[in-house]
Amino acid sequence: MILGLPTDGLLVIGMTISSFKALETECLHQFGVVPRKSECRGSGIKLTWLRDLKKQLQLTDEESIQSIIQFSWGLACLAHLYRALCRASRFDCKEIDGSLTLLLVWAWTRFPFLAPVHREPRSFSLANRWRNWECGDQRFRYMKLAHFRKALDDLQEGQFMWVAYSVDRVDPDIISADIYMHSVVWSATVPLVSFECIEWHATDRCRRQFGFVQGVPHQERNLDKAHEEVLTGPKNFNWVIATSHSFWVMQWIIGIITF
Template sequence: MQRYVKCHIMLLFDTNLFGDKSGTSVHWKFLPLLRDFGSIKQYSRGSACLAHLYRTLCRASRFDCKKIDGPLTLMLKSNCVNEISHIRWRNWEHGDRRYGYLTLDHFRKALDDLQEGQFVWVAYVVDRVDPDIIPAEIYMHSIVWSATVPLVSFECIEWHATDRFRRQFDFVQGVPHQEQNLDKTHREVLTGPKNLNWPTATTHLFWVMQWTNRYRHVLTEHSMPPQHPLDIYMY
């Protein structure tokens, strides 16, 4: 049974979480994570997956990039246009045919015309998400969602810049601090010695320690209504 579970996890890595452009293979670097079956649940695959997505988007923004890989399902779940398209299809199925004749341009204009009071800033509060999508026990640790920390996945280090979208966590957005400079760490690639222990590597130890202390870096200011941006921020 453990062998089947490990195979299933590797399949998820390949198809959902850490897929590459080949679409048919998964990197060997994940194999050691499955060696000790009892420790599988201790890894933060969610943060690693998000780091992988950020790195993918970074590479895709280059002018010479022709393909994109990574956990793109996360993009679809958070994309407003996709959500509206889903509503359009669902209403078509339910017989509300007027949505079936609206084009993508119509929905884009609807998004452009949104007023501040119509935008849902805190989209992931308990009463807004179906419990089948995000189980209730996940919210027990939801405070760490706002941690401003590095996200670590082997050679990949990406910054979780929650201080730049504070309103999503029901805080007033002030002027953000200078963005974090990952410097040469952001150019790290998976080459060289194949047995490198990334969490203890000299280039990564500093970032790993910040991640380890992530509960010290959550947004902790008093919650305030997010409908009123600061004048200095708007300026």
């Protein structure tokens, strides 16, 4: 709803190979061009190269579009955001990565009293509500941290928007019917999987968000060593069948099928 990323489809996972030669081959296959060594870091590509490439390449042919939309990018985005929030909660952490646009707009949607003035988006996704908000709400720009802390301290029960996408809150013309086609999987309690990242999607703890009655949550899942995995250093293996990940990949498949 917020970013327009699909939540159904294939896992964003596969092989990682710590070899510049393999990276060249893959980039040539995917993009038709290869980065220079100065545009890489280890076996990864710097974001600046990918951003420049995005400006040059136009995704227009139907084959490329169908190839991209078959993956669950929403699931991967949420997995990395959960991981980033977990790390940011540590006392010695000074910064955060992940999709901060998703985090910010989620907070503004659920806590309207914290958000700048929004306008109804003319097109999907709902993040467009606050596009160029700096120009439309000068007052918000000068609010201090103390203001937001006090607003959270004074939070009343009815100020949190549990069902944020109901028709009385979102213009039905903005969200097409096909967005809701797979909405049944939104409340599935499954692991979120994206390469090295495994996070638990504990929807049983926020059932009201999906219009359900909140019951007693299940015992939280212990991700054990999978939660400590990082994508640094040589990682020459297939994450789908990696010993620490194969169990969670299967749990995701079973959870989606049975749900």
